[in-house]
Structures are given as structure tokens and as C-alpha cells.
Amino acid sequence: MSAQTLLSGGDKWFSYSGVLFGDVSVPATIQMIFIPNTGLRDSYIKLEPYFEQLVSGASGAALGVEVKIDDVTVIKARQFYHGSSSNISGAGAESYNLFVPRQSKLEVLSLNTSANNTQTRGANIIGYYL
Numbered sequence: 238m239s240a241q242t243l244l245s246g247g248d249k250w251f252s253y254s255g256v257l258f259g260d261v262s263v264p265a266t267i268q269m270i271f272i273p274n275t276g277l278r279d280s281y282i283k284l285e286p287y288f289e290q291l292v293s294g295a296s297g298a299a300l301g302v303e304v305k306i307d308d309v310t311v312i313k314a315r316q317f318y319h320g321s322s323s324n325i326s327g328a329g330a331e332s333y334n335l336f337v338p339r340q341s342k343l344e345v346l347s348l349n350t351s352a353n354n355t356q357t358r359g360a361n362i363i364g365y366y367l
Contacts, residue, residue: 239270241364250280250364256289257347258357266303269360270345280337280364284312284345289357300356301348304333306341315348337364 243250254269269286286302301315312333337343347358 239268239272241272241275248366250276250366251362252364253361254345254359256357256359259349259354265349267347267349267358268344269302269347269358270343270362272343275337275339275341275343275364277339278366279339280366281334282337282343282362282364283332283334284360284362285332286345286347286360287358300350300353300358302333302360303346303348304335305344305346306337308342308344311335313348 239252239254241250241252252270252272257267257269259267284302284304288300302312303310303314304312312335314331314333345360345362347360349356349358
């Protein structure tokens with residue numbers, strides 16, 4: 238699911254991707270959340286991307302997130318593999334807080350390198366109307 242859903246109080250909304258994964262044939266980006274129009278009110282959102290495990294693979298392998306508002310990249314961040322042998326399940330990513338103007342197109346993409354194509358990932362958003 239990546240639709241924008243209004244909460245019962247009418248002052249907040251949410252969206253979540255569910256658990257997504259790719260395979261070796263997918264490109265380096267996977268769309269996790271796409272909202273074509275955020276509505277008639279400005280929002281302050283909290284984005285929480287997540288990954289099943291820490292970034293794995295060879296040095297230089299990465300897994301991350303890109304956020305676009307009206308096709309402009311406002312966040313682009315990747316976690317890089319640094320040679321650690323630990324692969325702890327449930328490894329999270331940083332959460333992000335940002336302003337989204339009314340009637341904006343909001344898109345959250347997963348970024349990865351080939352070493353992490355099959356990694357499961359997802360994203361959750363809670364939006365507060367201003």
C-alpha cells in the first residue's frame with residue numbers, strides 16, 4: 238500500500254509501503270511510496286524507512302532512500318557497507334522529518350547497489366497537517 242490515508246481525527250494521515258524486495262534484474266531504485274497529490278493542507282511528515290538487515294556485500298555496497306517532492310530530490314541518503322561481519326536482523330535506517338507543501342507529489346524510493354537487490358525494505362510515513 239502506498240496510498241495516503243486520513244486518520245479518524247482528520248488532522249493526521251499515514252502511508253506505508255509494506256515489505257518490498259527486488260531481484261537481480263531490478264534497477265537500482267524501487268518505488269516504496271507514491272502519493273500523486275498530498276491534498277489541500279501543508280504537512281509535516283516523519284518518514285521511517287527500514288531494511289531487513291544491515292547493508293551487506295562488498296565494500297562500496299549501499300542501501301538507502303531518496304525522497305522527492307514534485308520531482309525535486311529533497312533527501313538522498315545511503316548506508317554503506319564498511320566491512321563488518323555482523324548482519325543483524327531488523328536493521329533500521331535513520332528517520333527523516335520534513336515539510337511537504339499542499340498539493341505536492343510525494344515519492345519515496347529505495348536506493349541500492351547490486352549486492353543488496355534482494356534485500357527486503359519498506360517505509361512508513363505519518364503526516365501532520367499544519
